Amino acid sequence: MRTFTTVLVAAATAVALGACTTPTAAPGPDAPAGEAVAPDSVQIIVPADPGGGWDQTGRAVSEVLTSDGIVDSAPVTNIGGAGGTVGLAALANESDPYTLMVTGLVMVGAVETNASERRLEDTTPIARLTEEALVVVVPAESPYETLEDLVDDIVENGQSVTVTGGSAGGADHILAGLLLESAGLDPAEIPAQLNYIPNSGGGEAVTLILGNNVSAGISGIGEFVEHVDAGTMRALAVSSAEPVEALPDAPTITDAGYDVVLTNWRGLLAPGGISDEERAALVSLAEELHASDAWTETRETRGWADAFLVGDDFADFVDANIAEIGQTLRTIGLLAS
Structure with a gap:
């Protein structure tokens, strides 16, 4: 049986996504590397038009983060086109480190079929959330x-x-x-x-x-x-x-x-090149999201299976998924060998 469950896995115009967020406090000179400093707010990029699974995921994340008081605000911006690669290019140009973009198996394939200049390897993987x-x-x-x-x-x-x-x-x-x-x-x-x-x-x-x-x-x-x-x-x-x-x-x-x-997985990416502290803060935020009762209820209502994975484990998963999807696309003739 051919099984692909959890391991199957034009430059964008500048998009105004609101004011840059700031952390509640800057790490002091003695703060250890990678210490999580919670942001007051995050921006969420949905790399698709309204109405689809990525849009549902991004808006659900925003709702839970704000309703549970994990952050003060989490505005959502849709940047659709080319299987998410237009949004991926926008993420690459984003100066606010506290930006999260919804991603998933769809984007892995689209990067290959669109020969995207920007790739998932250029981002900072934060968390895998669900599979469906x-x-x-x-x-x-x-x-x-x-x-x-x-x-x-x-x-x-x-x-x-x-x-x-x-x-x-x-x-x-x-x-x-x-x-x-x-x-x-x-x-x-x-x-x-x-x-x-x-x-x-x-x-x-x-x-x-x-x-x-x-x-x-x-x-x-x-x-x-x-x-x-x-x-x-x-x-x-x-x-x-x-x-x-x-x-x-x-x-x-x-x-x-x-x-x-x-099955189709969905998760969150941050801009590439962010600091260890910024990455740790976003991972911590994803962990709070996942632990909340509101997120569990949202998943169950939507029919999304829990597939939570963070940090280096998620980064390793993304690397393996990129290789797997590329091979699959070639095998079924959707990508030139």
Whole structure:
């Protein structure tokens, strides 16, 4: 079984993100290296348009940080485009060290497929927060009753079957490619056979699906579950190893006959080159967020699994994920060898 659970893993214009934050106190001359000095506020960059999983994550982080009094303010700014790499470029130009940008598997793939000048290696990894299964959905009026119906039609009719999801090279795109590979399609044929329509935010994908303007959609469960519950979309399968409580009627992709498991992680990055003290303060802030009851409730409501990892362990995870995703994109023909 091909399994990618937790290890699968234009320059931006200057963006005004508010006044720079300042720590509550500067470390004294005798302060040990790496001592956490809590900031009064942080800025949060969501590298996508409103409505998608990154936007939901960024706004949930902001809400919990401020409602629990962890910081006084945590304004959110959306900088969408190119699978998050426009936001990544903005982070690279950010002078305020107390800035957090939402990131995840989608950005890892987009950096490769967009040949981004700015890379995740240029940032400071702070924390992995969650992971989430993906779901393949179709409009309620769709003739596809099963995942096999959809995949067989793509294999047989190629470009006439349209699939929408997040940015090119991201988790949604990768899942579509893995499904076709598992169905027996030669990886070299996948790019020509798969008519994938990328979007910079989950709201765009929802509009296309509800308008019956695409054949199917792929995204995180949290982005589509309310529409499935409302009966305007039908869930064909989820990408986790086990069934998902939020979509009890949807089989797993493996149960549907395809040897693919894929979950999408999300986390937080800070600008590259920040000091040890600044990094420690942001890690401490992430730990407070994770320990709060409000964050636990948010995760459970959204259907996000806990995948908390901080500091060097998270940095090592990101490095491994970059290598894994690059190889996967090449294997399924979405990136040149």
